Amino acid sequence: MLIYHQGSDVALIEAFEEEHDVTVNREALNGSEWATRYISETDAGETSADVLNFNGGLANLLTPAIDTIQSVDTPNQDKVYTGALGSSIEESITNIFGDDAKQLIHTAYHNPFCFLYHEEAVSEPPATFEDILDSRFEGRIGAAQYAMYNVLGTMDKFLGYSTEEAENYLADFGEQDIQWGGIVDMPQTILSGEVDVGFWMLLNRVPGFREDGAPLGVTLPPKTGTSTGHYAATDAGDNPELAREFVKFAMTEEGQELVTEGEGGSEPINPDMSGRSEYIQNQIDEYVDEMYAVIFTEEESATYNQRASEILGF
Template sequence: MRPTTTRRSFVKGAGGAAVGMTAGLAGCLFGDDDEDLVIQYNAVDGWANYSTVRETFTEETGIDFPEDTKNSGQTLNALTNEADNPQADVAYMGISDAIVAEQEGLTQPYEPENWDQIPDDLKHPDGEWFCNHYGTVGWAVNTDEIEEPPETWEDLLDERFEDTIALYNPESAYNGFINYVNANLAMGGSLTDFEPGIEFFQELQDRGNIAAMPDQGVTTSFFQGEVPMLMAYDFNAYEAKYLSDMDEDSVEVVVPDDSALVIPYTLNVVNDAPRQENGEQLCDFQLSEQGQQLFAESFVTPARDDVDIPDEIADMMLPEDEYGGSQAIDYEELVEHQSDIRSEFSEEIAS
């Protein structure tokens, strides 16, 4: 049995879960209609095995697939700003930003190969977006720096975590935003009431427990030993433990006991994509068994029901009972309030 069965059931059970080189520079260098180029916004080396995915796709197809270092929020902003003159062919985002992109007319329908193997609640019914993999909120702890790792969100307020916690900026990166949403829910908030989350983060700051909250580079900072704790996803934590230069025995993976959100990441074909056929081919590759297995090698959960996590990877992951706090949410409801949530965070926390 794959170790993600229970987490997949959480995703399916959620009522609202029906839910480098910049592309502009690449367009200047290669030409918007270049047959041997595809641009995917948010294809970052060091994230979800994208360096290997990019290299393998190019080897298989001869189509150049350069790295793009935007995060989800920056990707949505770029698609919005470029709506009249698209530069990218494919976009990769957290599900909330993908839903916004669809609502704003920034995507176009496409059903990739193996469409039928993607669960219905992990794809837009018309193909405006579709999940390629998902993860669960999780933390990586450097036990050389922190002897007693946290088990719950409440634990993070303890004085032993002074100047230790690093996460992506919730104003910009979806990873950080979801950790903020998760903290709010764990503290008793809801998708319409973020006062508990505001108070929690204010207290973290007042106690000096947040060491870093930049737009980018947090996982790399943890891998390099610059911060003692990384708040991200379980797959980021597993990568730190098994795929970085860190001592495997010095990294502990934590999935918070009280609440750990399950988050789909998605692909879509950009509306009026300049290299649409290449973009569709790239989506097909990422949903192929080969592409899904490449993602699984970085500890993300494949979107396709019929693709298992390789045994050697599953054996390194936490047992299923460590995911008892896993939960999905109504992502469409989250989207309704996402702008206000980020604005409130900016006003109350980031400022």
């Protein structure tokens, strides 16, 4: 069996191999590589991956090949689509893939967006979008350029801002003399003292640093977005039955415990399960009132990318 994956669910894969006495060949593909490769292979009539694992922000890239995705009924499926988070997942994937989306695209975990800060440098950390614009943070904020379309889209589509308000916010944010960098490297950039705050970072970057005693703190806006992780079973590989079994396994409580452990702090999508990191769960409980899955259609992604680039002069 072959999986194109994000590379962090090794524990899940190994447990599946042991339970089914099979070998799962893994191709860890970054960004949109999984979609480019899979669609290229299926368009050419070639054998491809049995299972796809991808970020919800890139789910729309699967649209041209959705006819190659198998329908699977998974454990705890109804629990996924409860509350603001579950409803936003259901609405978003249905908008992209149609009424059968819940049987095609399976959400296993999520990773909330947040604000990071240096606990020794910031006595009053930002806890809202408006706090980020405070003059005391000017020149001391780190952010990723490629995440700015995500900020604009999340505010406009999910958080109750009008399009004009969201665009004005992004323009004001750009006036803060932002230090642009990458999401993966930003915790270390904060701890080195180059910046004090990381804007729109991913929560699963935090537990490892805190376990090592680093003064890396986190807050979340009362309404925020979260990056979702998905699985899909294809009929383009040599093992369609095993592909269905793998997706089912990923959605069991055992499977979700394994995949969230591998993600280093991501939250299981099943609301009955607690997250891996007590610190992360406490931060979510303390700060967050509503959380929405950041999943855009292809048209929305293109629009938000263009507007963010125009507003910030990228």
